[in-house]
Amino acid sequence: MDVDVMPDGTTYFSKFYVCFKGLKDGWIEGCRRVIRLDGCFLNGICRGQLLSAISRDANNHIYPIAWAVVSVESKETWKWFIDLLIEDLGMGVGHGLTLISDQHKGLLEAVKERVPAAEHRQCARQICANFMKRFKGQMFRKLFWYAAAATTPAKFEQHMNEIKKLEPLAYDNLMERDPKTWIFRKRPLITMLEEIRIYVIERLYRQKIKGQSWDLTICPTIRLKLSKLKDLQRSV
Template sequence: MIINTNLGSAAIVQTELATKETTNEEGELELSTPPVMKPQFKRIFVCYKRVKDRLLSGYRLFFGLDGCHLKSPYKGILLSAVRLDANMQFYLIAYAIVEAENNDSWKCFIQHLTEQIGEHAPASHAWCIMSDRQKEFGTSDLKNMFWATTETGNIAHFQHIMDQIKEFNKDVYKWLSDIDPKHWSMSCFDSNAKVEHSKNNHVESFNDWIEEVQFKPPIEFLEGIRIQNTNMMYLRKVTAEIWEEKLTPKVHLKAHKIMRKARYAQIRGIPCIHAVSCVIHARANIYDYVSDYFTTENWRKAYEGGIHQILDESMWIKDDTE
């Protein structure tokens, strides 16, 4: 029904053959004799068209991937792709219910995701994807040094901390050195991404946001996400329409704080205090030097349109095939 009510959306169901079970006279489940194979639900991938259509409406080519356990009797894992909107709030791109979090389920999810949004990335820039890769570090000192390497925007400072890690633990140093720092240190991030995050917190926020529906069976769970997402989009749409500043609320506040605290201009897309001084000296408007990704105009574009209501299950077309 997702496809029928939201034309152009993707709702891809994957099944597998399983032996049909029957109930005996004692009410106990047993395998049918002779064995009869029937399709059994395995996975479902969902991506709404109105989300795909808004991917390049001022949005950064950046999103995070994560998985979380579902808590209904049916178990399973929810895989999700979540990005940040112009106001630095999470924005759901696509999600899937799968049987387990493993290489096969992630490969399937990424394949479907690429088919849906791959064409929305400009040829000059690739998507910037964030996922949890950090290992468990043995001591708090080592852990602090690791996070310092991820958050610094200065390459020389990054190398200085890496030298400290090498003296502290050569094994950890080798493990980190084998991963190109452009994948995990802000000092080497692609400046086109305009990302100031080294952690997947926005995806964790989404996982917390769906906690109330995690206990529901698959169909009710999917409908619960749709309803919550639709309501959230409407509220943000209304908020964006009445906001009168050029920059979104959170970036507007950050731009004011920037005058008191330095930022990394090229990486984050917001001028540092030194650039601000030059702008003020030239009697220009600092808002004109903030990346267009963070403007209210682009924020509003992200919430244009909406996800359409899905018919009640009683109105679904019946499929009598076994």
């Protein structure tokens, strides 16, 4: 926990960071060296931001690493958060690490300063959300993800040209689904942090029990992907 001490000696709450040893050790031992950094607004009585760092486990499922409550999402708060991550995860200057984020300027600058050797990429889902504000409809969403998943410049250009051809249809009156609201964000700070703690620990336990029941050297989701790739190779 971090506090601000005023000139008159009064102490005020400033920031709170959480990273459990089990999550830290799990990431170091069994997760890809890819971390997604993001922040969201708190909608309850206590306003502020919730910063988070997540990854993917060996079965390609979401793996929470750390989270923090701060007053505002800025370069300074991101530097503070990343410094604690570096200490917990032993990231050094970022060699062999990939960070994924939105286009928040403070976060971009903090990453450059704290982990300059890390590969930094923009989140495709964030870009898609901004893209869909102008190009509405499932047709554009599918083309966007085709372009994002393209493995050659020619394929990428092909899908982008298809989007350009359909651009006149972008302003049709199509319904958009409202984004889901994370209920934790409406809680008071201590209640919210406790509910997150319980949720993460229970989820980690369930995933561990499920994993121990698998009699496999390769996790089910990865095995399914390999099976699809083998089927595709037969038709090449």
